[in-house]
Amino acid sequence: MNFKAEIDIMPLEAILDPQGKAVTQSMGNLGLNEISNVRIGKHITLMVDASSENEANEKVDTACKKLLCNLIMESYTFTLTAQ
């Protein structure tokens, strides 16, 4: 079976996000003062071939831990959808 994974990787709350801070400031310059607390992370989609949803879950988790996510500075969540 083929699953589509949608992964969100965000900087941890405790960690300063300078890119987000810069964008928050720019919002003010654009007249969007009501927007605050911008935080910028990654959104990753991928296809995974597995015999069950459990197996797919494990593979995506391994991919996040070993390659996609720096666990010292980032956290991740993902969802799987059967295709």
Add this chain to the structure above:
Amino acid sequence: MNFKAEIDIMPLEAILDPQGKAVTQSMGNLGLNEISNVRIGKHITLMVDASSENEANEKVDTACKKLLCNLIMESYTFTLTAQ
């Protein structure tokens, strides 16, 4: 009212995503050959202060169009949750 927006910005399907291609290859090197078609975009969260969900929707849409998303190469979707 305060709303939290979760924005996903992805490269358009028609556009080559070299970062995603590189990550797809690395998956093979890690023994995760079942993972394919990795595409990498941005996940942005922000807070928006607005009197109604409609107004919040409009503000976030403006922010995406004017600042966050390059519409020539990327597409965006977002969801709003009242806080």
